[in-house]
Amino acid sequence: MQDYVYPSIYFSYFLFALLAGGALYFFLKSLKHGYLSGNTEEPKYRMLHDEEQPEVRK
Amino acid sequence: MPEEINKSVEARSSAASEPALVHDDTTAKWFLISSIAYFFIVGIIAVTIAAKFVWPSLLGTVQYLTYGRLRPLHVNGMLFGWLLAADMGLSFFMVPRLCAVKLWSEKLGIATAILWNAIILGAVVSLLMGWNQGLEYAELPLPLDIAVVVAWIMFGVNIFMTVASRKYDQMYVSIWYIMGTILWTAFVYLTGNFAVLFATGTNQANLNWMYVHNAVGLIFTPVGLAIAYYFIPKSSNTPLYSHKLSMIGFWSLAFVYVWTGAHHMLHGPISQWLQTISIAFSVMLLIPVWAVVYNFFATMKGQWHQLKDNVPLKFLMSGVVFYLLTCFQGPMHSLRTVNAIVSKTDWIPGHAHMAVLGAFSFFAIAGCYHMIPRVFKTTIFSEALANWSFWFLMFGGLGFFVTLWLGGFWQGWQWNNPSIPFIDTVIALKPVWIVRFFSGILMFLGIVSFGYNIMATILGAKDRPAAA
Numbered sequence: 327m328q329d330y331v332y333p334s335i336y337f338s339y340f341l342f343a344l345l346a347g348g349a350l351y352f353f354l355k356s357l358k359h360g361y362l363s364g365n366t367e368e369p370k371y372r373m374l375h376d377e378e379q380p381e382v383r384k
Numbered sequence: 385m386p387e388e389i390n391k392s393v394e395a396r397s398s399a400a401s402e403p404a405l406v407h408d409d410t411t412a413k414w415f416l417i418s419s420i421a422y423f424f425i426v427g428i429i430a431v432t433i434a435a436k437f438v439w440p441s442l443l444g445t446v447q448y449l450t451y452g453r454l455r456p457l458h459v460n461g462m463l464f465g466w467l468l469a470a471d472m473g474l475s476f477f478m479v480p481r482l483c484a485v486k487l488w489s490e491k492l493g494i495a496t497a498i499l500w501n502a503i504i505l506g507a508v509v510s511l512l513m514g515w516n517q518g519l520e521y522a523e524l525p526l527p528l529d530i531a532v533v534v535a536w537i538m539f540g541v542n543i544f545m546t547v548a549s550r551k552y553d554q555m556y557v558s559i560w561y562i563m564g565t566i567l568w569t570a571f572v573y574l575t576g577n578f579a580v581l582f583a584t585g586t587n588q589a590n591l592n593w594m595y596v597h598n599a600v601g602l603i604f605t606p607v608g609l610a611i612a613y614y615f616i617p618k619s620s621n622t623p624l625y626s627h628k629l630s631m632i633g634f635w636s637l638a639f640v641y642v643w644t645g646a647h648h649m650l651h652g653p654i655s656q657w658l659q660t661i662s663i664a665f666s667v668m669l670l671i672p673v674w675a676v677v678y679n680f681f682a683t684m685k686g687q688w689h690q691l692k693d694n695v696p697l698k699f700l701m702s703g704v705v706f707y708l709l710t711c712f713q714g715p716m717h718s719l720r721t722v723n724a725i726v727s728k729t730d731w732i733p734g735h736a737h738m739a740v741l742g743a744f745s746f747f748a749i750a751g752c753y754h755m756i757p758r759v760f761k762t763t764i765f766s767e768a769l770a771n772w773s774f775w776f777l778m779f780g781g782l783g784f785f786v787t788l789w790l791g792g793f794w795q796g797w798q799w800n801n802p803s804i805p806f807i808d809t810v811i812a813l814k815p816v817w818i819v820r821f822f823s824g825i826l827m828f829l830g831i832v833s834f835g836y837n838i839m840a841t842i843l844g845a846k847d848r849p850a851a852a
Contacts (some may be wrong), residue, residue, distance in 0.1 A: 330582030337579050338591065341571045342642070348567060349638055359553045361631055369556040370624040374617060376481040377404075377758075 407480055409759040411493025411542075415473025416752060417842070418501050420835050422465030427831040429458045434824035437817035448512045456523040457511040463521070463599070464532075465504040467740065470748040471607040472500070472539060475562050477755050478614050479543055482559050483550035488542050496538040503531050521596045522577045529577045536573070540566040557630040561610035564638060568602035586653050594645030600739055601641040608707075608744035609633075609676060611751045612700060616680055619696045619754055625682035633675035640668045647718040650727065659720075666718035673711040680704045695770040699750035702778060706742030710735060725800065730816065731792025738785045741827070746777070749834055756838055762848045765840035773833035780826030783819060791816030 360366065436442050436451050443449040480487045487493060506528050510516075516523045524532070543566060547559060576595020583591050617624050624630060646654060646662035684701065691698055713735050717726050726732070757764050764770060791813055798809040 331584055331587045334579040334582035334591070335587060338575045338594075341574060345567060345571050345642075352563075353635065356631070361554065362628065365554070366628045366631075367626070369552070369554050370617065370627045372552065373482055373556045373558075373614070374621070374623060376484065 405484065405486065407477075407486060407759075408490050409477060410490050411487065411497055412473045412476040412755070413759060414494060414497035415469050415476060415500070416756065416838075418497065418504075419466050419469035419473060419748075420752065420838055422461055422469065422504060423831055424835045426458055426461035426465060427828045429454050429461065431821075431824050431828050433458055434817070434821040438814070438821050447514075453512055453514060456516055457508065459521065460507050460511065460523060461504070462740065463604075464507070467604060467745055467748060468607075469500060469504070470752065471565075471604070471611065471744075472496075474611050474614075474748065474751040474755065475543060475565075475607065477751075477759065478558055478610070479546050479562060482556045482614075483546055483552075485546060485549050485551060488545035488549065492538055492542050496535055496542065499531065499535045499538070503528055503535060506531070517581075519576075519580060519592050521599050522580065522592065524577075526581075529573075532573065532577075536566070536569060540570070556613075557624075557627060557634060558610040558614045560631070560634050561606040561613065564634065565603060565607040565610070568598070568606065568638075568642075572598040572602050586649075589652075590646060590649060590654055590658075593648035594642075597645040597648060598642060600736070601644065604740060604744045605641070606634075606637065608703075608747045609637075611747045612676075612680065612704065612707075615696060615747070615751050615754050616683055616700050616704075619694060619700060619750065620684065620687045620690055622683055622687050625679050625685075629675055629679050633672045633679065636675065637669075637672035640665050640672060644669065644714075644718070647723070650718070650720055650723045663718050663720070667715045669711060669715055673708065677704060677708045693767075695767065695774055696750040696753045698771075698774050699746045699753070702774075703743045703746030703750070706738050706746065706781075710739040710743060713738075725796035726792050727796075729792035729795040729799070730788045730813065731796070734785050734788025734792060737781070737788070741777075742781050742785065749773075749777075752834075752838055756841055757850065760842055760845040761850050762841060762845035763850055765837050765844060765848075769833050769837045773830045773837060776826050776830030776833060778830075780823045780828075780830055783823030783826065787816050787819040787823065791820075 432443070432449070433451065433454050436444075436454075447453070476487060476493055507524055510525050510528065511523060515525045517525065522529075543562060547555070547563065550559075572595055575591055576599070580588055580591045580595065613624065613630060643665035644662050646658050647666050650659050650663070680701070681704070691701060716722055717731070717735070753764065753770060794816075795809060795813060798804050798812065799806075
């Protein structure tokens with residue numbers, strides 16, 4: 327019987343590396359979008375009125 | 385806080401200057417209605433299982449209704465039929481609103497809901513027939529696992545495309561948690577249901593426990609918190625205390641949770657260094673948990689009086705307390721000394737039920753009570769019945785959790801005493817299981833009153849139109 331233990335664990339490592347890379351990407355992007363700037367609290371006020379949001383014109 | 389009021393008024397006036405966006409919500413309705421139906425059906429199975437602990441021969445001669453068939457059906461039914469489906473429905477409600485756009489594709493959403501229902505019905509048949517992979521939380525047969533992956537990709541594409549077309553750069557924290565749930569579920573589910581099939585022995589067990597723990601930690605926790613972050617400010621009509629703190633909670637959860645699964649194998653045949661890492665990261669979980677809980681409590685400062693007659697808020701804030709308790713238990717019973725007593729005892733289902741029912745199901749129920757009247761443009765059928773559903777679930781849940789914690793410690797101490805025959809420890813637990821059964825009855829009454837209230841709200845929507 328072929329032993330798949332190591333390939334299966336490497337597959338998990340690969341998925342984990344993919345996620346770590348994704349996390350780093352989104353983290354850097356969040357900094358660019360100003361999550362740690364002076365405007366960081368804006369979304370919490372906006373969400374209270376999201377039922378009244380204007381229609382987005384494309 | 386005059387500055388906060390000003391910002392809130394600014395946000396409202398800028399929103400009100402253009403015509404309001406009308407959401408379809410068909411997908412959200414499909415998911416919510418079917419999930420509540422499964423909550424009721426699987427609730428019957430839960431009570432049956434609890435009864436079997438007290439009367440072990442009950443229904444024992446019917447092969448489809450033996451404990452070994454019903455238990456995985458209960459676990460998978462509650463996790464995927466009720467809770468994850470409800471969470472997906474609530475995500476389909478929240479994301480378009482938070483992004484100020486319509487859902488990317490209602491057709492794709494409805495197709496996802498149909499496929500999800502087919503999976504759950506397939507799970508009912510296969511698990512009752514005994515077609516079971518024999519892995520905790522990953523019992524579904526391979527074809528259904530593949531269908532879950534397909535449905536999850538459909539769900540993920542719809543949500544990510546909606547987020548990609550959002551009106552604002554900065555996303556509210558709930559969107560971060562929902563995106564995290566989609567990506568982390570892909571990783572956790574593939575590892576737990578596919579990679580695990582190619583591993584053997586302790587490696588297989590290790591992968592399996594990584595999956596089991598992160599099914600709660602990286603699937604139900606982030607989407608549950610997304611719901612709490614959305615509905616606590618909405619239900620209390622109060623801005624979140626700190627968006628920056630919520631982002632710190634999100635990123636710390638992202639980096640800590642994945643390492644904790646091996647604490648299920650403490651004192652087992654895995655490396656000591658792996659056990660120690662899992663303990664260290666389990667204790668570090670206190671960082672995201674306290675960041676989240678402090679944010680919710682600080683949001684409620686000066687607003688606690690609303691709990692008196694606001695049922696969704698009762699569910700939400702009780703869920704937050706249960707979340708705090710369960711996430712204090714988790715790190716503590718990951719310590720080797722505590723684990724030596726409680727591991728594999730009734731403490732564990734007590735702990736797991738407080739997380740999945742006490743915290744995340746309470747959040748989802750609150751979301752349903754908030755969302756259903758809005759999407760059907762009506763009012764709730766009965767506020768009194770909603771209140772009853774809360775107290776049934778609260779007292780039933782408390783009876784269940786507390787009894788199993790105490791029973792678990794009692795059981796663990798007996799198991800650690802080699803002079804006590806094992807069967808005596810089983811007989812000694814009978815009073816615990818009787819309380820568990822009656823607590824289960826109370827919880828089921830809570831599910832029935834919640835489900836009936838929601839269905840009556842939907843069916844009577846035309847008779848009770850919401851005020852304009």
